[in-house]
Amino acid sequence: MTTTITRLFDTRSDAENAVRELETMGIPHSDISIVANQAETDGHGTVSGTASEAAHETGAAVRSADDQGDVTRGTNTGAILGGAGGLLAGLGLLAIPGLGPIVAAGWLLTTAAGAGIGAAGGAATGGIVGALRHAGHTEGDANVYSEGVRRGGTLVSARVDDSRLSDAEALLRRHNGVDAATRGTDYRSSGWSSFDTSDTTSRM
Numbered sequence: 001m002t003t004t005i006t007r008l009f010d011t012r013s014d015a016e017n018a019v020r021e022l023e024t025m026g027i028p029h030s031d032i033s034i035v036a037n038q039a040e041t042d043g044h045g046t047v048s049g050t051a052s053e054a055a056h057e058t059g060a061a062v063r064s065a066d067d068q069g070d071v072t073r074g075t076n077t078g079a080i081l082g083g084a085g086g087l088l089a090g091l092g093l094l095a096i097p098g099l100g101p102i103v104a105a106g107w108l109l110t111t112a113a114g115a116g117i118g119a120a121g122g123a124a125t126g127g128i129v130g131a132l133r134h135a136g137h138t139e140g141d142a143n144v145y146s147e148g149v150r151r152g153g154t155l156v157s158a159r160v161d162d163s164r165l166s167d168a169e170a171l172l173r174r175h176n177g178v179d180a181a182t183r184g185t186d187y188r189s190s191g192w193s194s195f196d197t198s199d200t201t202s203r204m
Contacts, residue, residue, distance in 0.1 A: 002031075003165055004135040006157040007177025008148040012036060015154035018175040019087055022158055022168065029087035033106025035128065036154040102149065108132070108157050129195060132157070141180035143195040148183055150195070 009015035015034060022032055091105045108131050132142035135157065149155050156177065160168045
């Protein structure tokens with residue numbers, strides 16, 4: 001039996017390292033997802049570049065979700081997040097209404113599209129919430145994680161065999177992964193209640 005574990009990372013380097021180590025411990029990259037809004041943030045407001053800027057620098061195109069039905073297909077941008085292989089080598093750029101440019105790869109976006117909440121309706125952001133819920137997360141946790149991406153964080157989600165669950169959770173903690181309960185408390189203390197796809201106001 002497998003369980004989906006998800007954590008939010010405030011820096012892209014922590015997320016990259018977590019993904020690489022998950023693959024090293026034997027988790028197939030087909031069972032790992034990464035979703036990033038801005039290319040890097042300190043988690044508290046200082047952003048050193050957006051996905052769209054990174055695309056400009058590398059010559060990669062940022063595509064609108066309205067331009068395609070499959071939100072998981074995209075320009076290969078592994079170099080943007082430093083990936084030389086595995087999941088990171090297959091990252092693609094997408095411009096998502098309400099969320100802005102995201103860099104993503106993996107089953108989470110496939111699930112979002114397959115749930116029928118994809119680009120055609122301009123609601124792939126809501127699709128991420130739905131995909132997380134489908135994977136076993138509560139609605140509250142799914143909203144927190146989606147909000148974290150909107151604020152510039154990087155989300156890593158992995159389907160892990162229960163025999164490896166404790167090791168995988170320890171790995172994500174070691175790389176500074178933040179769970180929904182902790183980050184949700186922070187968000188709610190400033191008046192946030194839930195992820196709103198129509199809200200484009202930056203609160204980083």
